[in-house]
Structure formats: C-alpha cells, structure tokens
Ligand SMILES: NC(=O)C1=CN([C@@H]2O[C@H](COP(=O)(O)OP(=O)(O)OC[C@H]3O[C@@H](n4cnc5c(N)ncnc54)[C@H](O)[C@@H]3O)[C@@H](O)[C@H]2O)C=CC1
C-alpha cells in the first residue's frame with residue numbers, strides 16, 4: 430500500500446472516542462497531536478492508551494510498526510499545523526462542531542483530511558458554512574476504536590472525492606475498514622440499527638418484560654454471535670433453508686405488519702426511566718469497575734477476532750490482509766530475527782501463562798519465516814518442494830504472559846543438502862531474557878513423493894550461506 434511521508438495526525442477532542450483514535454494511530458506508527466481543553470484529558474488518554482497497547486498488538490501475528498509519538502497541545506492551531514489527517518471527536522453538538530471546524534480550517538493544511546466522529550450528523554450539516562466544505566467528511570468509528578475496525582466513511586454530496594480517497598487510504602493503513610456510505614442519512618448505517626435495538630430494549634425494560642441482564646443474555650448467547658461473523662442478510666439467507674432468502678422472506682415477510690415492534694414509538698425519556706435502567710445496570714455489572722469491564726471486553730474481542738482470523742472471515746480476514754502490509758522481508762542479520770510479536774490472550778492457560786503448545790507454534794512460525802527468507806516460500810511449496818520438521822526439542826526457561834512482546838532469534842546450525850538444523854531463542858522484548866529455546870531438525874522433501882530430497886539450487890545456496898554466516 431502506498432504511504433504518504435506525512436504520517437502525523439491531530440485528534441481534536443480526546444474523550445472516549447478521541448482517545449481510541451489517538452491510540453490506534455500511534456500504535457500503527459503515526460505521530461499524534463492531541464488538543465482537548467479538559468485538564469484531565471492527558472490522564473484519561475493515558476488510561477485508554479494503556480488498554481490499547483495491551484490489546485491491539487494481540488490481534489496481530491506480524492511485527493507492529495514502531496509506535497508513534499503522542500504530544501498534547503494547548504493551542505489548537507499548533508496541533509493541526511502541517512498534519513495529514515485530523516479527527517474531530519468533540520461532543521455531539523452541531524454548534525460546537527461548527528465552531529471547532531472553523532478554528533481547525535483556519536490553521537490546518539488545505540489538503541489534510543478533516544474527519545468527524547459524529548454518530549449522527551450528516552456531512553452536509555457539518556460542511557454547512559465551512560471555509561472549505563469539501564475538506565470535511567464523516568469517519569464514524571465504533572468503541573473501542575483501537576480494536577473495532579469499522580469506520581463509516583460518509584463524504585455526502587459536498588465531500589471532495591480526493592479527500593475521501595485519502596481518508597480511505599489512511600483508514601486502511603491504520604487497520605480500519607472504511608465502509609463508504611454512498612448517500613448521507615442521519616446516523617449513517619450502523620447507528621440506525623443500534624438506535625432501533627436500543628429503543629426496543631428500553632421499551633422491554635420499561636414495560637417490565639426483561640431486565641438489562643436478560644436483554645444482554647438474549648444478544649450474547651444468540652444472534653450477537655451470528656452478527657459478528659456473517660451479519661444480518663447472510664444469516665437470514667441460511668435461515669430460509671435450502672430455498673434461501675426467498676423462503677425466509679415468504680415465511681417472515683408478513684410479520685412486518687404484525688405488532689412485533691414498538692419502533693414507531695419512543696419510550697418517554699424521564700428520571701424514572703433513567704433510574705430504572707441505571708439501577709438494573711448497576712445490579713448487573715456494578716461489581717466491576719469500568720476499567721475492569723473494558724479489559725474483559727477487550728480480551729473477548731481479541732479472542733473473537735483471532736478466531737475469525739483462523740477462518741479468514743469478516744474482521745479476521747481484514748487483519749490477515751493488514752498483516753501482509755505490515756510484514757516486511759527479514760533483515761539479513763546474525764542471528765536472524767524471525768518473529769516479533771505479542772502473546773495474545775487466547776494463548777494463555779489455566780496457569781495464567783502461555784501454554785506449552787503455543788511455544789511449538791512460535792518456533793514453527795519462526796522456521797516458516799526462515800524458509801521464506803531462503804526462498805522456500807509459498808510459490809516454492811506450491812511447485813512441490815518444502816521442508817518437514819523431523820525433530821523438535823524445546824526448553825521452557827521463563828514464564829511468558831499475555832500481552833508480553835517477544836522476539837525470536839534464529840541461527841542456521843547446519844545447512845547441508847536435504848538437512849537443515851535450526852537453533853531458535855525466544856526472548857522477552859522488554860529485557861531480552863531468554864524465555865525458551867528450540868533445537869529443530871528439518872528435512873527437505875518432495876511434496877509429490879512425500880520423501881526427502883535435496884533442495885533446489887537457489888534454496889540450497891541460501892541455506893549454506895546462512896549456515897556459514899551463523900557459524901562464524
Ligand atoms: N461514545 C461513543 O460510543 C461514540 C461516540 N462517537 C462520537 O464521537 C464524538 C465524541 O464522543 P465521546 O468521545 O463519546 O465524548 P466524550 O465526552 O467522551 O469526549 C469529548 C471530548 O471532547 C472534549 N472537548 C470539548 N470541547 C472541545 C473543544 N472545543 N475542542 C476540543 N475538545 C473538546 C472534551 O473535553 C472531551 O474530552 C461525538 O461526536 C460522538 O457522537 C462515535 C462513536 C461512538
């Protein structure tokens with residue numbers, strides 16, 4: 430993916446959402462300038478950043494970019510001067526957003542993307558009266574912004590196509606999924622659903638049909654699981670049986686006129702409703718702090734997205750594709766650094782540390798990286814040649830915990846004909862302590878005969894060259 434040299438973003442409004450944007454940009458290697466008049470903003474953002482630093486790298490099985498620098502600015506003009514991308518995340522008030530856009534456009538580059546996190550305002554409403562209306566687009570994210578990839582990108586008729594395209598590229602570069610919303614509409618696409626579900630849920634609580642906890646159960650044990658992997662229409666297509674969507678519609682279409690919904694009404698928003706909902710929510714989750722709930726949510730989201738990665742589906746497929754962009758060729762150092770990554774939460778076991786089976790995966794991944802480096806890559810394997818592991822001897826030397834960053838150094842001890850012997854050392858990134866070692870013996874094979882055979886000359890030469898360099 431082509432990247433511009435200017436990789437500095439400004440975040441205007443550093444609350445729940447602005448903090449999430451700041452963390453995602455910085456962890457994806459962008460320098461971030463933050464403007465927020467709240468004297469508590471720096472402390473609040475450092476809490477969000479700590480959560481993001483723990484969670485986001487766990488999604489990736491590839492080296493993360495070097496973290497960008499985050500700076501706080503008391504002068505808005507200074508924060509937006511010279512940046513490539515600005516994300517406005519001030520409170521959802523149109524008059525405030527207009528005021529802030531005017532201040533930003535007085536000081537920011539004309540070709541910077543100026544995106545708004547607004548949950549509901551249309552771009553035309555935001556662009557109204559602006560100095561350069563076309564510069565303003567909506568990029569509506571989802572909480573937590575550092576983990577959830579969706580950003581609804583809404584330029585409206587007034588949005589400049591070049592700005593929209595730059596926004597799309599930058600959002601993809603930071604691992605997001607920019608969903609282009611072609612026609613502007615209040616609350617875009619996703620918040621229309623959320624609002625519909627929210628209204629129905631408020632009714633159910635108000636009418637005493639269900640508690641907040643029962644409603645959450647109805648979602649998390651059932652359709653919530655389906656939505657994360659297939660969404661609504663694919664799910665219902667399957668629910669139509671072999672005849673698919675047509676049968677589903679025949680069966681459930683008439684329900685549209687049945688009294689299955691109260692969507693046309695809004696429960697009256699008053700103190701009684703607030704007390705009822707907030708009270709039930711306290712009963713349900715008040716035993717945990719918001720930070721504890723955030724950590725639980727992040728762990729679950731990481732585990733779910735990693736499961737989707739295993740299937741190459743939905744958000745998991747997006748992360749796999751992004752990893753391809755992040756993964757560069759290995760540097761020809763001695764020893765070779767074959768792996769740089771973070772221990773994901775789903776790799777830990779009942780003892781609270783990385784399970785022994787995962788060390789095998791780490792060293793197997795390290796060997797695969799080395800194979801790619803010597804030319805035994807996907808094309809080589811597709812053409813019928815590969816290496817099989819014949820023996821692995823792992824020593825577990827220190828505990829490895831979830832969210833710890835580590836790297837693997839690999840040496841070629843022997844590279845002669847069909848024989849390849851590797852020595853891997855897995856080290857903690859923070860203090861270089863050796864966590865585990867692996868002595869691994871591999872044989873070159875023909876995938877046609879499933880028997881050992883010499884490698885092709887270019888691979889044999891590369892392996893011999895590394896063996897000579899690593900024994901020096
Ligand atoms: N909270 C959510 O679930 C989501 C919110 N959004 C949208 O993101 C935007 C921000 O919402 P939150 O982060 O939830 O609100 P928030 O209240 O957590 O944060 C807003 C921040 O803006 C700061 N602020 C106020 N006036 C400012 C100014 N003139 N210049 C710079 N900063 C200023 C405040 O000090 C505060 O830190 C809204 O437009 C909202 O609709 C979008 C997606 C989800």
Ligand SMILES: C[N+](C)(C)CC(=O)CC(=O)[O-]
Pocket residue numbers: 547548570571572620623
């Ligand atoms: C409630 N909300 C409208 C602010 C929600 C959003 O805009 C998106 C989200 O993260 O749910």
